Amino acid sequence: MKISTQLNKEAIANLYLENKEYALPLFAIIVSFSLFFIFIVPQATSFPSRKNEIDIETAKLNKIKESEKVLSTIDEDLIDSQLKIASKALPSNKAFEEVLNSISTVVMLSNTQIKSYQFQEDENVLADANKFPSLTFEVDIIGGVGQAIEFINQLYKTHPISEVTSIISTGNVSTITILFYYKQFPSIISEDIAQIRNMSAKEKSTIDEISKWDDVSIETTTESVIDASASGEVRSSPF
Amino acid sequence: MSIDINLVNKITSEGSKDVRIKKIRNLSFGLLFFVGFLSLIIFLANFRFSVNYVKKQQNDLIADLSVHDKTTAKILLLNARIGNIGSILDQRKKYNEVAGLIVKGVTPSITIQDFQINSSGISMEISSSSLLELNDFLNYVLSLSKSKTVTSVTLESLSSQPSGYLMSVKAN
Numbered sequence: 346m347k348i349s350t351q352l353n354k355e356a357i358a359n360l361y362l363e364n365k366e367y368a369l370p371l372f373a374i375i376v377s378f379s380l381f382f383i384f385i386v387p388q389a390t391s392f393p394s395r396k397n398e399i400d401i402e403t404a405k406l407n408k409i410k411e412s413e414k415v416l417s418t419i420d421e422d423l424i425d426s427q428l429k430i431a432s433k434a435l436p437s438n439k440a441f442e443e444v445l446n447s448i449s450t451v452v453m454l455s456n457t458q459i460k461s462y463q464f465q466e467d468e469n470v471l472a473d474a475n476k477f478p479s480l481t482f483e484v485d486i487i488g489g490v491g492q493a494i495e496f497i498n499q500l501y502k503t504h505p506i507s508e509v510t511s512i513i514s515t516g517n518v519s520t521i522t523i524l525f526y527y528k529q530f531p532s533i534i535s536e537d538i539a540q541i542r543n544m545s546a547k548e549k550s551t552i553d554e555i556s557k558w559d560d561v562s563i564e565t566t567t568e569s570v571i572d573a574s575a576s577g578e579v580r581s582s583p584f
Numbered sequence: 585m586s587i588d589i590n591l592v593n594k595i596t597s598e599g600s601k602d603v604r605i606k607k608i609r610n611l612s613f614g615l616l617f618f619v620g621f622l623s624l625i626i627f628l629a630n631f632r633f634s635v636n637y638v639k640k641q642q643n644d645l646i647a648d649l650s651v652h653d654k655t656t657a658k659i660l661l662l663n664a665r666i667g668n669i670g671s672i673l674d675q676r677k678k679y680n681e682v683a684g685l686i687v688k689g690v691t692p693s694i695t696i697q698d699f700q701i702n703s704s705g706i707s708m709e710i711s712s713s714s715l716l717e718l719n720d721f722l723n724y725v726l727s728l729s730k731s732k733t734v735t736s737v738t739l740e741s742l743s744s745q746p747s748g749y750l751m752s753v754k755a756n
Contacts, residue, residue: 366605370612377615385619388626395635402638409645415659416652424658431665435672477668490687490699497680506669508676511702512683522702528668533660535646541659544666551670 405539412541427552433504434555436527439480440505444525447503448484450559454503455495460485460518479508479524486519493519503559682706685733686755689724693717697750705756706734713748725755 361368436443444464452459464482486496490512497509500523511522544552631637649656679701686706690696694717698709712718728734740752 367608370605370608373612373616374608377612377619380619380623385622385626388630392629396633398635399633399638402635402642406638406642406645409642409649412656413645413649416649416655419655419659421655421658424655424662428658428662428665431662431669435665435669477672490683490696494680494684494687501676501680506672506676508672509679510677512679512700513702514696514699516697526672528665530661531664533657535650537660538646538649538656540663541656542663544663547670548663548666551666551673554673555669 408539412538415541415543430552430556434506434558435477436505437530438527440525440527441480443505444480444482447500447505447507447525448482451496451499451503452486454499454559455492457492457496458487460487477526477528479526482523482525484521484523486521487517488519489517490514490519493521496521499559502557504555506555677703682733685728686725689721691717691721694721705754707740707752707754709750709752711745711748711750715749718742718749718751722751722753725753728755 433443448459448462451457462482462484464480484496486492488496493512493514496519497512500507500509506526508524508526509521510524511520513520683699683701683706686708687696690710693714694710694712696708696710698707700707710718710721712721722737722739725734726737729737734755736756738754740754742749742751744750
């Protein structure tokens, strides 16, 4: 048995000595195959998924580049004035003063009279993701359906933005339920820069439309009220 | 008799071994080079087309644009606001237009006693001394269904009173 083991060792040694020139190339071949299957194949197979991720990030990068172009050509004064108009149309908080001024202006423009009004905060609409928080005003005007319609026509052309949810007209009194919307400004993070773009045609038409609405800023309304009182034709205050 | 006679051609045997070794060496070098080259390509591709590389470019660009932070904020706020306003304008109910169309059919001899319009529909009570006038008004309201202003019209009641006739109509 011992002889056999020695023979085997000798045989292996002899085999090695006879073929030692093959050892290094064979080792290199084994290492090459190992590297190929351990590193290169997994990298190659994961490439499509990584490419998708890269494509998404590249698209984001391109958007930022577009934003850069928009920023370089933007008219800052125009943006200021448009933001002012948009903020008037949709205030960032419960703009009671603006709402009351709006109703006052609408009363003057529609030549109606307010009998009474009441308001409440509408919390339920917040549950609906498509809705905005609002102040609900219930306005009783003296007049029939025709006058209620005229009141709403004017209301829909006045800041801040509103929606009539009900008209009840009985005899000579019409009750109009109005939602005056508001919405807080969203928080902005640096990554949002990729969202900068030129206005779409629809957005331009929206800003054009609200630009034509009646301004109910306090100065204007005060002037209107003074004018109305002086003329004696229109009530100075609806309340 | 010579004992050094070897029938195997030693030169031929060693020559073929050398050729074999040379082939294997070439193959091993070739494979090593191939794997090394592929590794280099993958390294360069990963470096050039890596998510981190693109993100770095994004961050560099964002950093460059940070001087416009104020303008950026204004534009984003404006876009958001205009989007919200557009959405409200698209969705808001135009009861004034619907009511306006219905009132258009009310002739001077008809009096609107009661009128309601809300999410559940339109209901109204009208009175007139002329039954024909009420009939014409009802036909007018029915004709509005052609323009999809209303989808259904129901005559709720029609009663005679000392002052004339009272008609109650519901529409959706």
